[in-house]
Structures are given as C-alpha cells and as structure tokens.
Amino acid sequence: MTGPDPVGLYRTVRLIRRFEERAIALVDAGEIVGGIHPYLGQEGVAAGVCAALRPADLVTGTHRGHGHVLAKGADPARMLAELCGRVTGLNRGRGGSMHAADFGVGVLGANAIVGAAGAILTGAVWARRRRGDDVVGATFFGDGAVNEGMLLEAFNLAALWRVPVLFVCENNGYATTMPVEGAVAGTIAGRAAAFGMPATAVDGQDPEKVREVTAAAVARMRAGGGPELVEARTYRFDAHHTFEHRVRLDYRPPEEVAAARLRDPVLIQGARLPAEARAAVDAEVEATLAAAVDFALAGPAPDSATALDHLYASGLTARTGGG
Amino acid sequence: MPRLSYRRALTRALADEMTRDESVFLLGEDIRVAAAGVTTGLLKKFGPERVLDTPLSEQAFTSFATGAALAGARPVIEFQIPSLLFLVFEQIVNHAHKFPLMTGGQCAVPVTYLVPGSGSRTGWAGQHSDHPYSLFAHVGVTTVVPATPADAYGLLVSAIRCDDPVVVFAPAGALDVRDDVTDLAPVPLGRGIVRRPGADVTVVAVGHLVHDALAVADELAGQVSVEVFDPRTLYPFDWDGLLDSVSRTGRLVVVDDSNRSCGIAGEIIATVVERVALAAPPRRVTRPDGAVLPFAPALDRAVQPGRDQLTAAIQLTCKDG
Ligand SMILES: Cc1ncc(C[n+]2csc(CCOP(=O)(O)OP(=O)(O)O)c2C)c(N)n1
Ligand SMILES: [Mg+2]
Numbered sequence: 001m002t003g004p005d006p007v008g009l010y011r012t013v014r015l016i017r018r019f020e021e022r023a024i025a026l027v028d029a030g031e032i033v034g035g036i037h038p039y040l041g042q043e044g045v046a047a048g049v050c051a052a053l054r055p056a057d058l059v060t061g062t063h064r065g066h067g068h069v070l071a072k073g074a075d076p077a078r079m080l081a082e083l084c085g086r087v088t089g090l091n092r093g094r095g096g097s098m099h100a101a102d103f104g105v106g107v108l109g110a111n112a113i114v115g116a117a118g119a120i121l122t123g124a125v126w127a128r129r130r131r132g133d134d135v136v137g138a139t140f141f142g143d144g145a146v147n148e149g150m151l152l153e154a155f156n157l158a159a160l161w162r163v164p165v166l167f168v169c170e171n172n173g174y175a176t177t178m179p180v181e182g183a184v185a186g187t188i189a190g191r192a193a194a195f196g197m198p199a200t201a202v203d204g205q206d207p208e209k210v211r212e213v214t215a216a217a218v219a220r221m222r223a224g225g226g227p228e229l230v231e232a233r234t235y236r237f238d239a240h241h242t243f244e245h246r247v248r249l250d251y252r253p254p255e256e257v258a259a260a261r262l263r264d265p266v267l268i269q270g271a272r273l274p275a276e277a278r279a280a281v282d283a284e285v286e287a288t289l290a291a292a293v294d295f296a297l298a299g300p301a302p303d304s305a306t307a308l309d310h311l312y313a314s315g316l317t318a319r320t321g322g323g
Numbered sequence: 324m325p326r327l328s329y330r331r332a333l334t335r336a337l338a339d340e341m342t343r344d345e346s347v348f349l350l351g352e353d354i355r356v357a358a359a360g361v362t363t364g365l366l367k368k369f370g371p372e373r374v375l376d377t378p379l380s381e382q383a384f385t386s387f388a389t390g391a392a393l394a395g396a397r398p399v400i401e402f403q404i405p406s407l408l409f410l411v412f413e414q415i416v417n418h419a420h421k422f423p424l425m426t427g428g429q430c431a432v433p434v435t436y437l438v439p440g441s442g443s444r445t446g447w448a449g450q451h452s453d454h455p456y457s458l459f460a461h462v463g464v465t466t467v468v469p470a471t472p473a474d475a476y477g478l479l480v481s482a483i484r485c486d487d488p489v490v491v492f493a494p495a496g497a498l499d500v501r502d503d504v505t506d507l508a509p510v511p512l513g514r515g516i517v518r519r520p521g522a523d524v525t526v527v528a529v530g531h532l533v534h535d536a537l538a539v540a541d542e543l544a545g546q547v548s549v550e551v552f553d554p555r556t557l558y559p560f561d562w563d564g565l566l567d568s569v570s571r572t573g574r575l576v577v578v579d580d581s582n583r584s585c586g587i588a589g590e591i592i593a594t595v596v597e598r599v600a601l602a603a604p605p606r607r608v609t610r611p612d613g614a615v616l617p618f619a620p621a622l623d624r625a626v627q628p629g630r631d632q633l634t635a636a637i638q639l640t641c642k643d644g
Contacts, residue, residue: 058394092427099425108393109426113417119383120418123390123398130372131395150414153383160378311463313423313431313486316513316559318463 005051009207010269011281012047016067017266018285019076022293023066023083027242031297032083036097039067041237044265045170046071048210049138052218058106058124058137060117063098065110068140073105077292086299093302094310115141115148122158122165136164136221138214144175146188155227159195164221166214167192167229170204172236177251192229204232205263208272235260327504329497332472333361333439335507336479337399341369344397347483350375350384351401361401361439381407385414392432393422397483400434405441405453408490416462419488431486437479441492442531442580443616443623452616452623456492456529457581460558460590465489465512467556470533472502474555477510485512494580496531515561517568521550524574524641527565527591528553532578532628539633547641557587562594569595573602576636578628583609603643606636
C-alpha cells in the first residue's frame with residue numbers, strides 16, 4: 001500500500017505508541033534489561049516513511065529503532081520477545097532493543113552507532129539493484145548523526161553513484177541533551193545540498209504528510225533519480241533513554257515538552273478516522289499487543305551454552321574463555 | 324616452470340574468483356589503473372561495474388561493502404595503506420564482524436579486506452608502515468598473512484569464498500617474492516604449514532618473516548636443527564599444527580612484526596605453554612612496545628624484528644633448559 005491509507009497509517013502509529021508504552025512497563029518490571037530509547041512522539045516518521053515503501057524495499061534504523069522495525073512490518077510479538085532477550089525474538093535474543101533486525105521484511109537492523117547505517121544501506125540497495133531487483137531504501141538517523149563524518153561520506157557515495165536511498169533525518173531537536181542549535185553549523189538540508197541531493201523538510205508529527213513527501217521522493221528514485229534527504233521535524237515526548245526516568249537531566253524546559261506534546265502524531269492521524277473506525281483499530285492493537293506480551297514472556301531464555309552461536313556465518317567456532 | 328610473483332598471484336586469485344563468481348566485485352582507491360600493481364588488467368577483463376574506483380571515503384566504502392555483502396554480494400576492498408585499517412576498524416569490527424551474531428544468524432558478511440604492502444615499506448615512515456594484524460586476531464576477524472606466492476593465491480581465494488569477513492595482509496616484505504609455482508589451488512583458512520622440518524626448536528614466523536626465519540635456519544644448520552612453522556592464518560590459528568611441532572622440538576621462538584604488548588607472539592606463546600611443557604623458556608622477537616617506525620632507513624630497520632635478533636633468540640633458547 002503506497003497510496004493514502006488513513007486507517008493503515010493510524011494503525012501503525014497507534015501500534016508503535018502502545019508498543020513503546022508496554023515496553024516501558026516491561027523495563028520498569030525488570031523484564032527488559034538495559035532499558036530502551038523510547039520512540040514516543042516520533043511515530044509519524046517511521047509510519048509515514050514505511051507506508052510509502054514496498055515490502056521488498058530495505059531500511060535501517062537507529063538506537064531509537066522500535067518504530068522503524070515495526071513500521072516496516074516486523075511481528076510485534078517477536079520484536080517484544082527480542083527486547084526481553086528470548087530465543088523466540090527476531091534476533092533469537094542476541095540483539096536486543098538496539099540491534100533488532102528482520103531481514104525477512106527488509107529491516108537490515110537497528111544500529112546503535114550513530115551515523116553508521118547510511119553507508120550500509122547504500123551498499124545493500126546498490127547490490128540488490130545491480131542484481132536487477134527493483135528496490136529502494138530508507139535509512140533513519142537523528143539530528144545528532146548529521147555531524148558524523150561517515151554519514152556525510154555515505155551522502156557523497158550515494159549521490160555520486162546515484163543509489164536510490166532516502167536519507168531520513170528525524171530532527172527531534174536534541175542529541176541526548178545537546179540541542180541541535182548547539183551542534184549543527186549550517187543546516188541539515190544544506191548538508192544534502194552540498195552533495196547535490198534534493199532535501200525536503202516535513203512536519204514529522206503528521207504521518208500523512210510524511211507519507212506524501214516520502215512517496216514523492218520514492219517515485220522520483222524509482223524513476224531513476226538519485227538519493228534524497230527528508231528532514232522530519234519531530235519531538236521525542238519521553239526520555240532519551242529510560243535511565244532518565246530515574247535520573248533527571250535538566251536540558252529541556254518543561255513548557256517546551258508540554259507544548260510539543262500537543263502535536264501528537266497519534267491524535268493527529270486518529271482525528272482523520274471516524275470514531276468507530278478508530279475504536280476498532282485501538283481494540284485490534286490492544287489485542288495484538290496483549291498477545292505479544294504473552295508471547296514474549298512465555299519465550300524461553302537462551303541456553304548459555306549457545307552464547308557464541310552465530311558468531312561466524314562460515315561455521316568457524318571460537319575458543320571459549322575458560323582456563 | 325613458470326615463475327610467479329606474489330603480486331601476480333594476488334591478481335590471479337582476484338581474476339579467477341571474479342570469473343567463477345559473478346557476485347565478486349572490487350572496490351578501492353585507484354584500483355582501475357592498478358596503482359598498487361595488484362588489480363592489473365582486471366578493469367579491462369571485468370569492466371567498471373566490477374572494478375569500482377571509490378572516492379577517498381574509507382569509512383563509507385567499507386560499510387558500503389558490508390551492506391553489499393548483506394545483500395548477497397562478495398566485495399573485495401583494496402586498501403592503499405595498512406594504517407587505513409585504523410580508520411575503518413569501527414566499520415569492520417562493530418558492524419561487519421558483529422552483524423551475524425547480533426542478528427541471531429540472519430545474515431552473513433563475506434567481505435575481503437586486502438592490504439597489499441602491509442608493514443614497513445622502507446622510507447614511508449610512521450603513518451604508512453604499520454602491521455596491525457594482531458588487532459584483527461584480537462577481535463576475532465579472520466586474518467591471513469601469506470608468505471609465498473602460492474599461499475597469496477590460495478589464501479586470497481579462500482578469503483573471498485569465506486562467508487565471514489577476512490583481512491588479507493600482503494606484507495610489503497613479501498610482495499616481490501617469486502616462486503616456481505606448478506599448480507595454484509585454494510589454501511584452507513586456519514591451516515599452518517611446516518616450511519622446514521627440524522628437531523631442536525620450532526620457530527613460528529609470520530608473513531614476510533618466514534623468509535627471514537628460513538634464512539636463519541639455513542645459517543644455523545649444523546649447530547641447531549630449526550623447524551620453521553608458518554601459521555599462514557593468524558585467526559583462527561592452527562593450534563593443532565603448532566602443538567604437534569612444539570611437542571616434537573620442545574622449544575619455541577616466535578618472530579612477529581607486531582608491537583610487543585598484545586601482539587600475536589604473546590598469544591602463541593601463552594597457548595603453547597598452556598598445553599606443552601617446554602624444555603626451555605620460549606622467546607619472541609617483535610617490534611618494540613608502542614612502535615612508530617621512524618623514517619631514516621637504519622632506524623626503520625632497527626624497530627623491525629631482524630635476523631640477528633632471531634638468531635640470538637634461537638641460540639639462547641637452545642642453550643637454556
Ligand atoms: C557514534 C556514536 N557516538 C555516540 C553515541 C552515544 N549516543 C547514543 S544516542 C546519542 C544521541 C543521538 O542523537 P540523535 O542522532 O539526534 O538521535 P536521537 O537520540 O535524538 O533519536 C548518542 C550521543 C553512539 N551511540 N554512537
Ligand atoms: Mg535527536
């Protein structure tokens with residue numbers, strides 16, 4: 001589905017919203033260790049972008065990656081099982097929140113190194129197209145990543161070799177506690193311009209607008225155009241990471257957070273549906289997530305004897321560390 | 324009998340694998356004109372689609388190769404300078420190497436990183452003379468350091484066919500070696516070879532130092548019977564092959580072009596003494612701790628493991644115990 005689909009878009013933002021709320025509860029309950037980087041408030045970006053992609057298209061996500069993985073079509077139950085470190089998880093409990101991947105739906109992984117995934121996705125899309133597959137890609141990154149040299153190198157490679165990758169900058173105003181004004185000389189769009197890449201700014205709180213802008217860019221890319229950049233202006237409603245629930249960091253004025261929360265992508269998209277349709281989606285999402293939590297918590301923890309499984313695709317086995 | 328140079332053996336391996344497998348392609352800096360003398364003739368044979376000259380963006384093109392591998396290709400990257408591996412250590416270790424485990428086995432990353440001219444290239448000074456193979460063994464990335472033309476061919480072929488990332492160090496000190504080579508064949512990863520049988524002491528030599536070890540063994544013939552073991556692959560290491568040799572000789576000397584602390588020589592010695600009761604304390608000849616190769620040729624040589632040091636180490640080890 002790449003045309004307008006208000007119900008589908010609403011389902012995705014609502015799913016991500018409720019998934020994250022459930023995940024935070026599981027962090028609090030000690031079922032998810034290490035915490036998460038909640039995607040709350042930014043749901044419209046992942047939902048809008050992925051709604052304009054096809055199943056075969058490829059994406060990479062970030063440390064704040066649950067939304068990207070879910071929006072591209074991963075099973076929420078296996079995703080949640082992954083966060084809980086179960087063998088039934090997408091990555092068999094080997095990846096966790098920051099590395100969740102589902103190659104089957106074109107998610108080549110969330111990636112915990114800021115700015116690292118753009119080049120990986122560029123190579124993947126290039127290789128698939130070289131084989132004759134009609135795919136494009138979208139790589140998500142934050143405003144913090146636009147100061148990483150390796151991402152700027154990836155802009156150059158993709159533009160130079162005209163690889164159809166949509167560089168999606170989720171500008172939520174902060175890199176952890178660093179405000180974007182304190183970190184970005186010039187502009188984010190200006191970085192695209194430097195490589196001859198078209199750049200479009202969009203209201204990231206409006207899922208439909210994000211979908212439209214993405215669909216237009218993807219259409220140009222499929223018609224032979226090179227990479228493009230979309231700067232989605234958004235806001236994270238919650239903590240940088242759930243550790244902030246315990247340790248208060250003083251960097252965002254409470255009024256700013258309160259004002260930003262008024263522009264809620266779930267409410268904005270929800271308002272486009274008749275009340276009954278919305279209620280039906282809500283009920284469906286609740287049922288999906290209730291089943292997902294059950295599935296996640298019922299999954300067995302991995303056997304510690306298998307800790308080094310999958311280290312080598314070639315079948316090589318590593319020496320263990322014992323004496 | 325045809326004389327084959329080490330460099331040409333690498334060329335042959337690339338050409339043969341590109342012919343055999345469409346998914347193999349090359350990328351790197353100035354490789355179309357074969358500035359390093361390794362990719363000679365490949366542009367003409369395989370075309371620009373499979374021989375990609377990259378901009379000077381090592382981090383991006385290294386991860387580009389990771390992505391291409393995730394999508395089913397088998398990229399081979401040629402690096403112009405061994406020290407560039409420091410620049411892309413993050414991309415290799417944190418991404419290419421970790422993806423299979425982190426994804427729970429959803430993918431493979433078959434990328435080959437080829438470093439022609441690793442180690443000292445006399446006169447190239449501090450930033451062009453590193454030999455960082457121990458770093459890759461440490462992180463568990465398959466690492467090969469061929470010493471001979473036949474192994475350069477056979478190990479590069481196996482590296483390209485391997486489903487994991489592999490770093491291939493082609494030492495500057497071995498690039499001009501020529502050998503009579505009758506048949507070229509893949510050499511299995513992780514399998515060492517006894518280059519010269521001997522009874523009194525096992526000398527493990529890495530890469531170009533194999534030739535030094537063989538020369539020293541010849542000089543000492545009559546005094547000491549030296550067995551020279553060439554591991555060929557540093558990770559995974561052929562422990563069985565080495566232990567077999569050391570169990571016979573009872574003595575061990577390692578010559579390794581790494582800096583001393585945490586270099587592969589330390590690992591080789593540690594593993595052997597964990598498993599074999601030696602007749603004398605083992606010794607190693609390495610670069611000094613924290614080595615930066617100075618420019619002036621005499622200084623450059625002074626910092627590299629030399630034949631005199633190796634001779635002395637062998638003699639001491641054989642006197643002890
Ligand atoms: C290369 C790198 N540097 C630092 C970090 C630690 N870190 C994790 S998230 C983050 C902030 C990223 O900010 P941004 O890109 O704006 O994404 P956001 O967290 O706002 O979604 C930092 C500094 C990292 N993971 N990778
Ligand atoms: Mg940010």
